[in-house]
Amino acid sequence: MKVVLVDFLNAYPLYFALVNKIIDNDIEFIRKMPSVCAKMLYEKQVDVGIAPSIEYAKSDHYIIPNVCISSDYKVKSVALFLKKPLNKVKTVKLDKNSNTSVALTKILFAYKYKIGVEYTEDKADCELVIGDNALYRIEHTDEQVIDLAYEWMEFSGYPFVFALWIANKKIPTHYTDLFLKAKNWGINHLETIAEAFCDTHNYDYNKAYDYLKNNLSYDLGENKIKSLEIFFEYAYKLNLTSKKSNLHFLNE
Ligand SMILES: C=C(O[C@@H]1C=C(C(=O)O)C=C[C@H]1O)C(=O)O
Structure with missing residues (x-):
């Protein structure tokens, strides 16, 4: 096995x-x-x-x-790190380690925030980071951080x-x-x-x-x-x- x-x-x-x-x-x-x-x-x-x-x-x-x-509330380690206020975001960099949180990000932009954005591998207005990398980044950033488990809970109730x-x-x-x-x-x-x-x-x-x-x-x-x-x-x-x-x- x-x-x-x-x-x-x-x-x-x-x-x-x-x-x-x-x-x-x-x-x-x-x-x-x-x-x-x-x-x-x-x-x-x-x-x-x-x-x-x-x-x-x-x-x-x-x-x-x-x-x-x-995660039952906030997950901490799956987050969007924003360089601009959410309503000004036009480009989103995705995390290549992730599949689920990439899908979750796309669903939230389409159906919760209702903002059309371009997804990229390069520098962007906002970046999805997951796992241990997100835990470290949160310690050292002054960016606005959006917790995606919390966002899903608010959106779906689950x-x-x-x-x-x-x-x-x-x-x-x-x-x-x-x-x-x-x-x-x-x-x-x-x-x-x-x-x-x-x-x-x-x-x-x-x-x-x-x-x-x-x-x-x-x-x-x-x-x-x-x-x-x-x-x-x-x-x-x-x-x-x-x-x-x-x-x-x-x-x-
Ligand atoms: C909570 C997390 O869950 C991870 C997120 C995954 C994904 O987005 O595809 C996959 C596995 C999980 O271990 C995290 O890494 O922060």
């Missing part, structure tokens, strides 16, 4: 216990940026992966139930789901059980995880812990499933996906 993992602090709680063999397993792990996780999963270079949620809507894959990377465990084929329940056990271990050991991250990254422990505890959540309950359905509907409406997506969970 080959599994690709998102190499951001926000994903650590889902796999820390597996990668460090706190929970015994025979899985081969690779860590990549989210957009690369999506590609590897799609090209079947791996069997399972943590991948941007929008990828599910582009595939005929399976969602592993009861687990995701989401907590946003950034990433899912996705399998590109049916896998034995033994493995889905391992992923759920790892999540449960992770959410009960956020101190250990924040500490391990700060040992290898130049980041403050209290901030890492606060981020994991208060900005992120990992259960995939009914309101988050509803949120995914609404997100996929808007993505389809905006031609970001080519089909209307029904959610298929493993072991159902």
